Amino acid sequence: MTTNNIELFDVLTGRVFAELYQHFPVAEHLESWSYRDLFTGTPIQDGWLAKEDAIFFQSTVEWLGSAGYIEHGNSLNNGDVQFCVLTAKGLEVLKAFPMSLQSGPTLGDKLVDASKGGAKEVLRGVASEALSLGARMLTTHLGLPS
Template identity: 40%
Template sequence: MSNIDKFNEFAGRVFGILYEEFPIPTNINVGDILGDPDLYNTTGIPPEMADDADIAGYTVVWLRQSGYLDMLNQDISLNEFYNVVLTAKGLEVLKAIPDSLTPRSSPLGTQIADAVKSGAKETVSSLVNQALSTGIKLAASSVGIDI
């Protein structure tokens, strides 16, 4: 699996957690992002998962730097993130309903959370791409650029 595929999967997990917890800030550890919440708390990161753990940690950093989420703090090893919450931009993107879907469809955040729970990695990846594209369109329109 490529780094971008892993990024999409991990971003989907982060979005799913934060969407369901919104507006309450929540702590997230790398085990939550890797799909094994007890992993980091009980045994640390196994050597064979170190690369995935790095990608998971940097996924959260990128989402923060891109304005989708905010957090109080993170540990230096990028294994734990404290008081993480969606920003207005992140929430707006996850509340969006893609134009191609009917008005009765669920918002992207709900779809992402459901896909993560069901283990549908390809669906998560597709939905994360839609969410990030929506974020780009929102940012562009805020400065008068129509995409």
């Protein structure tokens, strides 16, 4: 993966987390078309991203599932992913406070605000912090050094 892929992954992760956090505990249908502003490829048609963009979106959502942050249902041909919801781990991470604060907005609240304001750098940073926190929680749970 290139740095650009990692940056796009972090922004997508932030937006996906924000959407699922806002609607928790209701499962959401994540439509790849709703994230089209983050991609540079030319859409195939209305409602369908360029194939490589749809694959990247879908792969991001599926990875979040395999890493234990979300649960999801079927993945569709246009890149959409059905029945997505935060897991207990995902919710716990997003309800945490940023490492620099002991109070104030949670990571989830910060992601929601950033996604509404289109602040991609904030989305990247907070999503990265959330994924790191989740990894630290897992290593602690398994008794491994963090």
